[in-house]
Amino acid sequence: MGTSDSHMDIAKIIAGPTLVLEKDNVHSDALCQQLRAIGISQITVVESVEALERCISDGHVAMIICNIDIDSANLLTLLKNIRSTAPYHTLPFLTLTSGTDRSRIEQFVQAKVSDIILTPLKPDILKNRIARLLLATSQSQLQLSQFDFGRLHRFSSSDLIASNQDSPTILVVDDVPDNLMLITSVFRKEFHLKLVKDGEKAINICQSDNPPDLVLLDIMMPKLNGFDVARILREHPHSEHIPIVFMTALDDIYSRKRAMKLGAVDFITKPIDIEMLRFRIANLMRLVHARKDLQKEFDQMLELNTLKESLEFNIRYEIREPLLNAVHLLEELAADPSLNMIQKTQLSITRKSVGDALELTRLATEIYQIETGAFVLKAGKVQLFEIFNRLSVQFKNLYAEKKLDIKLTKPKNYLYDELFIAGDEFLCYSAFQILIRLACEHAAPSSCVEIVCLKKPDSIILNIDSSSMLDISCVSSLFDQLSSSDNKEMRSRNGYHGKIMLEANGATVTASLDEESNLLNISAIFPQKEDFNPYPE
Template identity: 30%
Template sequence: MKLHELTYLVVDDLELMRAVTVNQLRALGCEKIKTARNGAMGLDILRNSKIDVVLCDWNMPVMSGLDLLKTVRSDPKMVKLPFLMITAEAERQRIEEVIQAGVSGLLVKPYNAGNLRTRLEKVLSGPARPSNGLTPTNRPAGTSSAHTYNRRATDTTLAPSRILVVDDYPVTLRLLEQMFKDEYQVVTATDGLSALALCRAEPIPDLLLMDVMMPGMDGFEVVRQLHTRPETAQIPVIFVTGSADEETRLKGMELGAVDFVLKSSDPKALRAKVRNFIKYIDMRRKLQADFDAMLDASMLREDVENTTRHDIKGSLAGIVGMVQNLADDDTMHPRHVEKLRLVEKTAQQVIDMVNLSGELYKMETGNFKLKAVPIDIGDILHRIVDLSRSTFFDKGLTIEVDTDTPVGTELPQALGDANLCYSMFQNLIKNACEAAPPGTRVVVALRDEAPLRIEISNHGVVPPELRDRFFDKFSTSGKTGGSGIGTYSAQLLAKAQNGSIRMDTSDADNRTAITVTLPRHTFDPTTPNA
């Protein structure tokens, strides 16, 4: 759809800024515009009206722009809604936060209608960013991100700033052009009407150096005309004139000129003034370019990760299929079938790991949705312990499951996700077995409480320097090849299932225990299949 066909929601707590954005949209031919003075009011409009694009300020009372964005991205009905954040923020960490939250584009204040149009066109032509930047992964295997999206390069090198010089006297015009052409893009005009036309065409000048007294339309009238249109109202103007009259100078300043320079002044002074002002303009342009590059890099990284994850799963699924066909062949020797089944199981475990990496990313970005069901947590623990006994046989460990449930009664069930629980406890039990000294015991205790409590204990203590950051990402100690994400992912998995996790280590007892709690499933005889 074209820009003028869309319906816009402008959210800003300042009435003046709402009016500026609305006027700039209207200058682009957009008339279907709704406004809100905070995120909460904006959310109400979004839930009751059809909105195509959101233009939102960041810092607002009641509900900030970031909170509104997070709410929008968590709603399945609005998850792909184009969301342009308008901000004066310059702190990189905060910008990364809004990028992770799934913003479609960033627009740095102050801006003009030309900047706004550029950002809107990019937001509408680029890929949707559902779920904090998670992009769809259902494209054909092997599709490269370079062919999927036509993104601009992330090089933030700026083109020279553009200066429009306006003077009806050819000698002065040529002098000013020569003075600045080595540093900036210089465009010239000999009268007010030509200057207006150049200011209304892309690319809009970054700065206007203009004479006051010109035939037809003087410099003052040019400034008045510039201020009647949102796309040109913010072009800064420096008057360069031969008039030293104080009244003329004050009139120019009242109209909004940023400076007033006499033609008889030292050219070096004019160069210095222009250079200082262009520095400010370039800072804003660089900030916008940096934000665009950060957003592009984030989208590219997400695309590559998702494409890679999709392609790996596709290849592994093919391997599993071929192995299954071989194992089902009646002519295959039983010993070979056994090995093929082991290959099949290993490949399936890798697929599960790839799937888990996607789920962990959702958890990190706050977009994971738990579909909790009753799970046989006792069976999961027994299966992991049985596997661990064979894996750590050479260490002579005694690995056992201890329950407080009377013999002959069913073990309690947890309420969560079976795959997530298996991954979490497999990591924790493996860590305990690796840390336990040879010939010692590792006990996995299941306690029938509300919530359920699962404690994994082993001999040995966590090093003092690691205790305060035990669940931090990439924290590891004493393990060759350890990644330091096992306990970190366990914490994510526990919290994602509405549970908790903690570590206790005792130098006196020479023991370490990891305690996980999970919601307990309560059997309801009135519910079918409870």
């Protein structure tokens, strides 16, 4: 059978080998067969992450497809390394997974995986995903000038109509036409039905590019009986996952056991109780819908991560660069000796406003890097007393109407005016600004917000204590990540960003409430680093 025009188009886009890592030879062979069927001929199958890494190091790679249920930790490390290497920054890295470990999925999303497909894998889904990936990542390639994108779109969505319908597909296999008509009359409005009279046709449909979501299978049929059909389906990667419900006049224990041994999810005897069949299929379809919902959730995670990357890029280049240019221009203007005092004051105010905007863009970039695991701490000397003195004055003025007494308590018998930690000064300042604001927001009017510094042999403990009006049930959510829909007031009463910024500096951050005294305690513990010298030469 020749390669179709649509498949030839995919072959034009992908220049180089596709690396495949699957959980065993059977699944590797099935995946390679699917890839060849859509025009991808250069395929290298590897058996380990180490072998995958060697292939990448040896030469050009066009795409990677791997099952992340295999050695996920090393695969994640490899993906991060790939994304930090310029030639492979946009390399299509498609992953397959059973989806049982959500935290692992989130790590791969944050590491900029190209796509995640839930297994068991439907061939038509693989084709659509690869087409979409290549379309997205190849637009800068020279050969695309000759590529017919319209044909690729038609190819990736044209197989079986059932795959584009919202309703799940049920394949009904029975050699008795009356039984087929009965099932059709009951379920045609709820599901997309495919009707066949023999086992061979059923096998072909189940192992096609668009297999059904459920098979209703008769046992007593000519040529291939239902047991033989089920056995063949279970032996092939394309069909091994499809739920099978046997419908038969057989009602003996041996037949039931044999059906269950072949992986049947249910066994219904004839004559069929339609109401019972409806209930059983409804229960099975809940699993089908749950699987589709999980895939949608993965897709939304990928889309959200892409939006975050776009936002981070825009902040860094579309906003931050013009602001930096504005600062330099204002500095040049301020150096003009002909300026009068009013002009100098106006320039100073303008420069401060632009500087504040720059700080916000930097903070947004740093938070994004922390959340995506891309942040690398460059520790320096952070003078805590200086930070707290500045913030105390700031919040006394900010909460003057609330009449809060904000004070700083240093360690007992502490003779020095300095208390150091190793960290990023900008992040620490921004984090404590958030946490002190959090304490002030929840503090009772005319009460005290006390910042207490404790120096221990192996750590520095910073407590922010306040008489709070907060309910005990709300304490656990103080550090919850807020959604984009949450308003400004809710954000000022939340410490999520402050917590993750201090954690990026090695601190442990907690919040607790004493119900008797209503004392809210926000604590940050910084371990002392033995090799840190606050006075470098």
